[in-house]
Amino acid sequence: MKNPADGASRFTAALPGLAVHCSILQASTGRFRQFRIDEPAVILVRQGWKRVITDHDEVIAGPGEAVFVPQGLECVIINGVGETGAYHAEALSLAPSLVAAYADPAARPTTGAVHIALDDGFLDALARARQTIAEGASTQESVHRHILGELVIRLQARGIGLLPDMREHLVWRIRALVRTDPAADWPAAIVAGALAMSEQTLRRKLALLGTNLTEIITDVRMTTALALLQASELPINRVALDVGYGSASKFAARFRARFGLSPRDIRSAAGDSERSGTEVERPRAAAE
Numbered sequence: 065m066k067n068p069a070d071g072a073s074r075f076t077a078a079l080p081g082l083a084v085h086c087s088i089l090q091a092s093t094g095r096f097r098q099f100r101i102d103e104p105a106v107i108l109v110r111q112g113w114k115r116v117i118t119d120h121d122e123v124i125a126g127p128g129e130a131v132f133v134p135q136g137l138e139c140v141i142i143n144g145v146g147e148t149g150a151y152h153a154e155a156l157s158l159a160p161s162l163v164a165a166y167a168d169p170a171a172r173p174t175t176g177a178v179h180i181a182l183d184d185g186f187l188d189a190l191a192r193a194r195q196t197i198a199e200g201a202s203t204q205e206s207v208h209r210h211i212l213g214e215l216v217i218r219l220q221a222r223g224i225g226l227l228p229d230m231r232e233h234l235v236w237r238i239r240a241l242v243r244t245d246p247a248a249d250w251p252a253a254i255v256a257g258a259l260a261m262s263e264q265t266l267r268r269k270l271a272l273l274g275t276n277l278t279e280i281i282t283d284v285r286m287t288t289a290l291a292l293l294q295a296s297e298l299p300i301n302r303v304a305l306d307v308g309y310g311s312a313s314k315f316a317a318r319f320r321a322r323f324g325l326s327p328r329d330i331r332s333a334a335g336d337s338e339r340s341g342t343e344v345e346r347p348r349a350a351a352e
Contacts, residue, residue: 072110072152076295077197082162082205083212085197086295090151092329093144096290100283101137102239104226105157106130106180106215108190112151115142116177123177130180132219135160136228136236137177155295156193158212160240163226165209166216171225178224189214234259234269235280242284247308250281286322289315293330300327 078084084103090112107114108130116123116131117140125131127146133139143151180186196203196211216226228236241258242250255277256266270276285307292303304315304327320326 074295074297079197079208082159082208084157085194086155088153088294090143090294090330091332094325096141096323099139099141101133103157104135105133105155108154110152111148112146113144118176121176123179130182132178132180134174163216166213167226173225173227173229186218189218238280239284242281246285246288252277293327
């Protein structure tokens with residue numbers, strides 16, 4: 065990958081239970097189908113472009129533009145590289161518990177992506193949010209909450225309803241549980257027990273929603289892996305281990321089957337080389 069023009073790097077900073085700030089770098093244009101948004105987020109594009117596509121609409125953002133994506137959205141996301149040969153964006157996701165504390169429960173849930181017009185007030189709020197996340201434990205949690213809550217209030221002022229549609233609440237509860245440790249086995253008995261229901265009831269309710277536990281666990285593992293590849297410098301074999309795969313090659317095959325790209329394509333453009341454990345993958349075309 066060429067050096068990004070703004071000197072960007074991959075990183076993730078988190079305030080557990082409140083918010084996460086990520087700097088995302090991607091070396092190849094990628095189209096991510098059936099992508100589920102686990103937490104509401106504001107994504108500010110720095111280089112390249114982003115498209116969020118649903119059955120009903122499409123939102124496009126270029127450099128200096130932002131998109132809001134609500135929790136529960138299932139969409140196609142395309143991240144396109146720019147003239148520098150990289151896609152770079154900042155993502156600020158808000159924990160559901162923080163949103164619940166500041167959002168208006170009477171507001172109609174926003175079910176699609178929204179292009180955000182960035183005025184000085186909103187940019188200042190984003191800057192304060194980034195700063196408070198960076199400060200971490202050196203700042204009181206109550207201060208963090210008020211600073212991050214401002215984003216919820218500003219989004220609501222733009223007509224965005226942040227509380228999710230609860231009709232698929234069970235799926236999101238399971239996803240949140242699995243995200244606490246994507247590498248764990250998560251047998252049905254453990255998941256059902258955590259949700260205070262029987263295995264039979266769990267399977268029946270998921271079947272009514274058109275899914276099953278295996279599909280949910282696998283998707284959480286793959287979306288977690290994508291986030292680690294985009295917003296950390298962990299080696300690919302370590303990413304594989306962190307989402308439950310002891311073999312980097314099996315992980316790469318599963319990742320490609322899910323997203324149409326190899327893990328290496330996220331990190332390095334064609335012609336670059338990056339080791340995946342003890343293996344070296346051949347360069348492949350990244351864009352479909």
